[in-house]
Amino acid sequence: MPAVRETVDQVSEIDVDKYKYGFTTAIEVDKAPKGLSEDIVRFISAKKNEPEWMLEWRLDAYRRWLTMKEPEWAKLHYPKIDFQNLYYYAAPKSQAAPKSLEEVDPELLRTYEKLGIPLKEQEVLAGVEGARVAVDAVFDSVSVVTTFKKELAKAGVIFCSISEAMREHPELVRKYLGSVVPPSDNFYATLNSAVFSDGSFVYVPKGVRCPMELSTYFRINEKDTGQFERTLIIADEGAYVSYLEGCTAPMRDENQLHAAVVELIALDDAEIKYSTVQNWYPGDKEGKGGIYNFVTKRGDCRGRNSKISWTQVETGSAITWKYPSCILRGDNSRGEFYSIAISNGHQQVDSGTKMIHLGKNTSSRIISKGIAAGVSQNTYRGLVSAHAKATNARNFTQCDSLLIGDRCGAHTVPYIESKNISATFEHEATTSKISDDQMFYCTQRGLSEEEAVALIVNGFVRDVIQQLPMEFMVETQKLIGISLEGSVG
């Protein structure tokens, strides 16, 4: 069945030529020389005043990267990236570790204001009682400011830029950095390990429920700059944290590279919710410009009864190569992946997840919704695997794709590998199979199947979406409101 009018209108409203965040900020920057070499790695490390072990770590990664080849298996086509034609470090000049918001360049503050990101603690989402969000704002290669740090510290939560964590909490960084995504993991993760310049660090101590939402807002501003950030989140025993990530970039004719690494670690009984609203510049109508987004995100459910949930709303980037994964190592651990990927214009998305069941009684759920319009290509690629010792592993996967127009493509590439007799894996690609009793409940009360599916999908993601900053929320709600009618497998 073809897409309904309403859906077409809603998708065209967020078409590539309507990109709202394409402005540039005129600001003086401090840049590393163009290109990549050991000297650049040393330069970045020195800029960050990093300890010697960190420099060695980076150099090891860099040397390894030199021997690696770019992955070509994804359903993505783009000209070869010239890694020597990029700036690997760019930071606003005035930024000399501001102690408070007053010390931050007003030009930067205006940028975030324009983007709708609340950096002033007292003004956070005026009129919305209780919905406070602590923000770490990353501008090109550095973290500009982190809000609510003091209040979080009262609860024992550490929330700061990763460079600061390396100085203030080296034992934690050293223990966990690279323990989920090792420096040798893949081409882009290795590159990131060598040149990452900033990112967020979160540590939630034992038994603490993080008192507010944490979020990072990534902004690429400089021309020809790659952004390589690294996020590390640790939820200690019994802890809970919800983390949001947003990203935008100016409109430029050249492609820009973004290669991030995100590592999540959940110990016994801990829970991490990680949500992304990815809205990098997607390029123009002709497919010129846009961000190349090569991201490695992985969560390790290391402890018993731990839970990691990924929610992503993907609307931006010229190229998306991203597979947020869960390693379900602890017994009874749970992984979830909810994704909405919308591609328009010449965008290409190759995204999905991996659920690796290692422990006993582990369960995972994957709900993925891809919508392709224009001449875009939208691929879901996912792996569900059960190790021989993963007794009673459970997985439920559902992927829906919708095509709008006959010049785009929607693809599904699931890998299902089971080495355990008691593992039960179900992969469905039809809208009618969410859960029969939920569907029955809704339809029996007079909702159409369409409405029921929309309601249920919404229900899955709503608890996360409601916590998003207002600006994200409105946009995300609009995306999720898109009708599922005309869905294909």
Add this chain to the structure above:
Amino acid sequence: MTMQIARTETPAERALAEDFAARGKALGHDAARSALFERFRNIGLPHRRIEEWKYTDLRMKVRDIATPAPFSVSTPAESKGVRVENSIDPIALEERFTGFEGPIVDLIAAFADTGISASVEAGATISDPLRAVYAQAQGKRSHAASVYRFGDRAQATLVETVNAPDGGGQSLQNTHLHVGDDTNITYIRHIDVGAGGTHLGGVAVTLGQNASFRMLLVVSSGDLVRTDIGCRFLGSGANGDLRGLHLAGSSRHVDTTLFVDHAVPDCSSRELFKAVLDDEARSVFQGKILVRPDAQKTDGKMMSQALMLSDTAEADSKPELEIYADDVQCGHGSTTGQIDDTYLFYLMARGVPRREAQAMLVSAFANEVFDDFDETLAAEFSGVSEGWLARHLG
């Protein structure tokens, strides 16, 4: 298929090259055959870094090459409307399309010294199944390539069996089916190459307008069995119903890789592939449905299911969709698991002993692939599956 980086020739690859060089002339090999072998040699035995062979690494699995000996071929009987020749049709060597190509297709063709060329006349209705058997001698290596043409409005059933006694050997066989307009064709392929046997095979199917095509693949023995099925819709209104059943115990490895190419509008396809796995057996199903931009109103549904009887078995499944048309209905499903305890409880609560209840449930699972088949044929092949189940559950 991605071309590869520099590699060293394995002893098996070297043995094949030597055999080709030594016997080429005697087999009447010409430039075309040499070109086929050269194509194989450029890639070599496919390995896990080639996506289509991710789960079946022949470079690792095929260590030795058996001494060559032709298949003993039993051809279908000629009758009114059916012409059969014991020869190799040039199409058997040349035909390639997405889903039916690559080093193994080329390897089979390069060495093929036996084959069947058969055709069923337009409008003919053949009531008795046409039967072909390729028997490989114990411990030998045999190659064959066959072509069957079904004229417009023909109705026929073809049953092909590749068999070998226990004790090893390598059977390599390709079949090309050209199915004309308004036909009604059933094709059954039975791979039964015994303990220790290796089978590599391919089926290339092209379907004409309004063709109704049904296929069933049954793999009941063989240590390493890989079947590549390429099905191409060339005329609108056609309907393909493709099914398969893997029965594997001990440390057998059975792989079926399927590619369904919806190139024209208004066609429908149904795929149902099942596996019953015991001991350390491993079943691989890779299925892909491609819906090309013009193939509007396509209706495709693919299902793969694996039932595990032992906790050391392994099931890998990769059901893919690649869709470029917006007004289509496509879906896939995949399940992996063991016998459902609630069903078992239901039967046992009614006095059926555990083993019998298990056997009943497993056979119900496996026999679904025979649903709606001609009764005699369904009985014949469900007999194959029942026999296997009796040995494994008895």
